[in-house]
Amino acid sequence: MLDPNQLRKDLTTVVNALARRKVSFDTERFSQLEARRKAVQVETETLQARRNAVSKLIGQLKSKGEDATAEMAESQAIPARLKDLEHDLALVQGELNDWLMTIPNLPHESVPDGESSDDNIEVRRWLPPGMQTDADGNPRPFAFEAKDHVALGEAIGLDFETARKLSGSRFMMLRGPIARLHRALAQFMLDLQTTEHGYQECYTPYIVNGATLFGTGQLPKFKDDMFWVTKGGGESEQDEQGNAVAGDDLYLISTAEITLTGAMRDTIVAQTDLPIRLTAHTPCFRSEAGSGGRDVRGMIRQHQFDKVEMVQVVHPDTSYQVLEDMVGHAEAVLQRLGVAYRVVLLCGGDMGFGSAKTYDLEVWLPAQNAWREISSVSNCEAFQARRLQARYRPEKGKPEYLHTLNGSGLAVGRALVAVLENYQQQDGSVVVPEALRPYMGGLERLPK
Known part of the structure; x- marks a missing residue:
């Protein structure tokens, strides 16, 4: 939530900042x-x-x-x-x-102006050693025509038909070696973030109450993007002591950012306990209400997918350095996997609701001949903390609001897409990246 004091004292600055997000106040x-x-x-x-x-x-x-x-x-x-x-x-x-509660965060001064993804700015790109490029600097990894991840995956256990029978469109089922590869990706990401980057691994609920979603910014604006379970007729339930409490709508999480950041609700931590680094591997559930029919084919845009999330809760003075660090933590995953990617700074009109500044990581998909988002890393400053009442106690003075940051480290399904397409062979088999082989029992190739 925006700072009410800033609105009262400097309304013009707030109005002008929101205009950079194409929001009229x-x-x-x-x-x-x-x-x-x-x-x-x-x-x-x-x-x-x-x-x-x-x-x-x-x-x-x-x-x-x-x-x-x-x-x-x-x-x-x-x-x-x-x-x-x-x-x-x-x-x-x-x-x-x-x-x-319906007004988005103010963009940081370093965020470029713009209305859409066309106005985002490429910061840098990384290519595996020896990879060939075209005149535009885009990767050209194969001398043969690349297959997409659907054609590759269906030959090694990707099953959309059974998932459609079980649940409908935008779901998938994985069988055999591709299921193991999916699990290997998640385990590899968790191990990297916990052992090398200092994150504490967490196991969180997949279902949360409305207060948690209000605190992290999903409600009220994005209720249609969530899957929720209504407690019929406002019926009461019992707490751990057997006392009757009012029923509440419960929601399936769309990202572990919700639970990892929401855990700070109504807390005051000592300044000496900062920074707090948390990570979790969870399924994520999204209705894709605003997707407009995009990416109907394949695994890019699913109602259910897995993600390894990174969250940091930090002192306000350090949050922008931490943002750069977290981008590096996400980049490390892609570099270890050996797939080409680029880092993009989002313009004001393309940022998420709670973000003050966001970087996207986009991976190269040969079959689409395009860069596709695989991670988004954001600094929300005190926007979520103010809604959550998450504060720290400085050495002197009253408690102050924390800064919260979140990022994908990475989306597991999209990482699987990237591995399938970038490691495909002309015969339809897929080479297993070296970083994943310890998680695959030493397997080096998934045969067609």
Whole structure:
């Protein structure tokens, strides 16, 4: 959530920053809500001061033996009015907060202007040693016509038909060696992030409550992108002590960012405990409501897929250096796998809702003759922490909001696509990257 104090003190800067994201901020609505809030607050403070003054006056009158009937009547009327004002303040504050929950984060000053992915800026690219390129510098790994991952995968255990029978479109089933390769990728990624980059491995719930999604920014704006389970009729359930508690809508996670970052909700950590580095391998569930029919064929855009997520929770002074570090942590996976990729800085109009700055890693897919996103690494600054009430306690002073960062390290299904297409052989077999062979029992090739 945006900083309300910044909105009140420097509204012009906020409006201009949001315009770089192609978001129009309704200044008139904000001014009206602020005017209502201030009016209630001023009346509340005035009444509180009057209550104290009348109470003091009553004491003085009684000490002199004088009549204090009128003052006592006034004093008895004040609490009811204060209660009404408290209710009014909660209403206007709730309306303001509900609205601000739908406003995205402000872009960092280093984020380029632009409206779409066409305006993103390539920062660098990495190619395996010896790989040939075309005139544009794009990889040319094969002397033969490349097959896509669907044709390659179906010959070694990729099964869309059974998945369609079980669940519908945009699901997959893996059998035999390709299933083992998928598992090997996830294990390799987890081992790399935990043993070399200092992340703590976590196992998290795959189902979360609405408060967690509000905190990390998926709700209310992206409810249609989630799969959720409604507790019918608002029925109550029991907590661990057997007490009845109200039922809540529960949601399947779309990324482990939700649980790893959401774990910081309503916490205050010591500054000496920072940074906090967390990683998890989880399935992710997305309705793809806004995909518009893109990538219907294959594994690129699925309702269910696996991902190894990286999250760091850090001191605000270090978050932009940590962002660069995390991009490097994702790059390390692709370099060990030996597949070509590039790093792209997203423009203001193409960034995610909670991000202040985002880098995408795009892997080369020979069959598509194109770069495709395989990881997104973002600094959310205090945007999520303010919604989550996640703070740290400095050596001196009051608790302050943390900065949160997240990134894919990597999307397992898309990494599988990259391996299949980049390691394919002319006979339809697929060579296993050296980094994965220890996880494959030493297997060097998946035969057609």
